[in-house]
Amino acid sequence: MQYANLGTAGIKVSRICLGCWSFGNEAPWMIESSEARQIIARAIDLGINFFDTANEYSHGRSEEILGECLKGQREEMVVATKVYFPMGVGPNERGLSRVHVLGQVVGSLRRLQTDYIDLYQTHRWDSATPVEETLRTLDGLVRDGRVRYLGASSMWAWQFLEALHTSDRLGLERYVSMQNHYNLCYREEEREMIPLCKHEGIALIPWSPLSQGFLTGKYRRGWTPDSPRYKASKTFASRYFHPENFDVLERAQEVAKEKGVPVAQVALAWILRKVTAPIIGATKVRHVEDAAQALELKLDEEDVKRLEEPYKPHPIWGHQ
Numbered sequence: 273m274q275y276a277n278l279g280t281a282g283i284k285v286s287r288i289c290l291g292c293w294s295f296g297n298e299a300p301w302m303i304e305s306s307e308a309r310q311i312i313a314r315a316i317d318l319g320i321n322f323f324d325t326a327n328e329y330s331h332g333r334s335e336e337i338l339g340e341c342l343k344g345q346r347e348e349m350v351v352a353t354k355v356y357f358p359m360g361v362g363p364n365e366r367g368l369s370r371v372h373v374l375g376q377v378v379g380s381l382r383r384l385q386t387d388y389i390d391l392y393q394t395h396r397w398d399s400a401t402p403v404e405e406t407l408r409t410l411d412g413l414v415r416d417g418r419v420r421y422l423g424a425s426s427m428w429a430w431q432f433l434e435a436l437h438t439s440d441r442l443g444l445e446r447y448v449s450m451q452n453h454y455n456l457c458y459r460e461e462e463r464e465m466i467p468l469c470k471h472e473g474i475a476l477i478p479w480s481p482l483s484q485g486f487l488t489g490k491y492r493r494g495w496t497p498d499s500p501r502y503k504a505s506k507t508f509a510s511r512y513f514h515p516e517n518f519d520v521l522e523r524a525q526e527v528a529k530e531k532g533v534p535v536a537q538v539a540l541a542w543i544l545r546k547v548t549a550p551i552i553g554a555t556k557v558r559h560v561e562d563a564a565q566a567l568e569l570k571l572d573e574e575d576v577k578r579l580e581e582p583y584k585p586h587p588i589w590g591h592q
């Protein structure tokens with residue numbers, strides 16, 4: 273396993289982050305603690321020390337499973353979770369207000385069975401709450417020891433810059449990471465967000481580096497899948513099942529065939545050249561093993577050029 277600093281922060285994370293969205297009971301393709309335990313154990317065997325979840329994943333069940341599975345090993349691991357999405361029906365049970373953040377951090381700590389969160393991330397931008405209120409609240413969590421570092425997830429680059437500038441102006445803890453949507457099939461973040469993060473020393477830990485499984489090669493052009501993920505998701509097909517994305521997938525399959533590796537490893541090897549640590553989801557042990565092996569796959573400049581050549585611009589999505 274390879275390790276890197278989380279942006280300018282001193283903490284070191286594995287260059288593969290295990291995402292825990294697939295742990296829970298919200299959809300038929302998700303897995304419960306018995307299967308998750310095997311995946312997490314294998315991830316740790318492979319040197320992975322970085323785990324990402326969120327309070328809203330299966331309405332807290334993902335955090336509970338991660339907490340159960342890391343019991344006895346918590347101090348060695350880097351645990352990231354998130355706050356923003358609704359956790360109830362009331363008007364104050366969502367967003368990034370002081371009320372919601374302070375209430376939700378208590379719940380996340382309880383479910384994760386820990387007294388601190390290594391990386392606490394704002395899951396989306398909250399236009400209904402002053403950014404100063406959110407940042408002062410997060411700063412207080414770092415100062416009282418419940419949180420060690422702050423991160424953000426998908427938003428417009430101007431919003432992220434406003435947050436960074438506000439932190440600097442008020443002398444508050446700064447975001448050290450950006451969890452954005454980025455993969456071979458969706459590269460719109462290369463226009464503004466990624467250059468901004470590189471300029472500001474922000475770690476890039478993108479979600480969906482395999483396009484929700486599209487870049488594993490199990491889907492074919494002109495074919496209607498029968499998988500639980502495809503059936504359960506309202507957005508999967510509308511986001512990825514387009515001719516231009518199949519062009520990218522088929523090019524990646526060509527490169528994978530030449531190198532004698534699964535196409536998922538090619539997609540991950542490409543993104544590992546660009547970011548700190550992609551967040552990979554897993555419902556089987558082999559998914560984690562493939563991801564770790566991608567660290568050993570070397571792509572030269574010609575490979576990268578070929579992989580990137582079929583890409584066509586997309587509408588922006590993932591900020592909602």
